[in-house]
Amino acid sequence: MSGQDLGRPDELSEETIVRFRGDRPERGWRGALYKASGGLVNPGLGDAERARRDRLRRIARPLPGTHQIAVSSIKGGVGKTTVSACLGLVLAENRGDRIIALDANPDAGTLADRLTGDTSVTVRHMLENIESAHSLTEVARYTSLAGRLQVLASEQDPAMSEAFNRDEYERVCAVLARFYNIVITDSGTGLVHSAMEGTLALADSLVVVGAPTVDGASRASKTLDWLIAHGYATQVANAVVVLSCDRTSTEVDSGRVREHFEARCRAVVEVPHDPHLATGGFIELHRMRPATVDAFVALAALLADGFGGRPVATPTRQAPHAG
Structure with a gap:
């Protein structure tokens, strides 16, 4: 036989x-x-814990090659950097491969401040020596560490950061893609900025951040409008919208806001108000409320569904419940 x-x-x-x-x-x-x-x-x-364990299994799925995630918004102050930071921390904690968060904000971004407090070495320093970045050890000279998450800070001098253009962004990402499995880009608020063009061109997944307020929701919707008008309709259809509920009002129909984005994108995740995140200071997962961590676990699982191919069909609303 x-x-x-x-x-x-x-x-x-x-x-x-x-x-x-x-x-x-x-x-x-x-x-x-x-x-x-x-x-x-x-x-x-319980149902909530069973769903959470399923999300953790999805987050840990194998990833062939490199996956780039762009976190963007046309409006500042809606929690874009917070979402980038927490998403990076959750992915790094629940996966065994290498993950890096890159601050591509041209206006002295605060991602490194929120995660490591170290902005002494930035993406500008890496660009100045990019020809010698032939190993992970060399690349790590320009990053700082938040748990298992590597962080690459943005240039803190506004005069210098304006020079961070699409070509330079793509050069940086080409190096990062050789040594990291997941690259999370915290984008600036200027969608027409040259570096933003590079971010969108390279992104495998798109996260758009808004809020259940008049200004936060309308700006997130305008972000989607701009992306569709500039040839990114497919990315919008597969995007995940994050509604940061740090500011809420009973006068706003939050259900209507959620339904609007559910009809336009693949999924919606609502991040509840969290006193730790509301300080705007150093972010640590263990100091966040369980419901907040669950929301970022749900976001990470949705993005992991797209690792290695098209996202699988999932329910559009991802609002975890305690239980």
């Missing part, structure tokens, strides 16, 4: 060789009961 007749041996994995142990809840009343009983009483996973 040939090897082909025998068939392929069963794959050895935890799912196939570990005896069933039951799902062990870690959160909510189910987790509390499980711990209090020493594991004797296991009510199983």
Whole structure:
């Protein structure tokens, strides 16, 4: 009998060789009961925890090559840098490969300030020595570290940052793509800026940040309008819109805002108000509320659905619930 007749041996994995142990809840009343009983009483996973574990599995899926994520908005002050930072932290914490967040804001961006506090070395320094960036060790000289996330700061001198154009952005990304699996670009608010052209041209995934307010929602919608008018209709259809709920009002129909973006893009993620993020200071995942972290886990899972090809079909609303 040939090897082909025998068939392929069963794959050895935890799912196939570990005896069933039951799902062990870690959160909510189910987790509390499980711990209090020493594991004797296991009510199983709730819907929210089961959904969260599914998202974590999606985030960890293999990624062939490099995936570039652009985070953008035509309006400042809606949480674009916060979204870039938290997305990077969640991806880095739940994956085993290399992830870098690049601040491409031409106006002295604050991404490195929010993540590492180190802006002594910037993308400008890397550009000045880019011909010698032949190894990960050389590239790491220009980055700082937030947990497992590498951060490349923007130029802090406004006079110098204006010179950061599309050609230079693409040169930087060409180097980063050799050593990092995921590149997250925190873009500036100027969509017509030369570097922004490069960001959109190279992006595999697009995140547009807005807010459930009159100005935040209208500007996010205008961002989509501009992108469609300039040939990025496909990217808009596959984009994920993040609504930062740091500012809310009962006078605004937030459901109507959400439905508007659900009809235009692939998915909508709502990030709840979080006192830690509202300070505008140093960002640490463990200081954020669980619901806030869950929102960024949902965002990361949606983006991971597009790793290695077209995004898979998913529900348009991703608003996690505690449980």
